Amino acid sequence: ADDSIDELLDLDKALRALEADSPRRGRIVECRLFGGMSVEETAAAMEISPATVKREWQVASALLFRDVAGER
16 A cells, blocks of 8 residues: 555656646646546647647656656
8 A cells, every 4th residue: 555655646746747847748648647538539628739649648658657667
């Protein structure tokens, strides 16, 4: 249970850093990861192209992985 809590805290910290650096990437992560939205749904909700969502999602997920893995 403690490991799960630590993982959630690490993810929260990484998400806050991501949002501070790029609010758009933070919103894309929220839509995709927590909202369960597809690329197309996220693009429509944010009024941006699906290609932009895909590109920003790739960068955001890589940054989150790096930050969370770096905490361990």
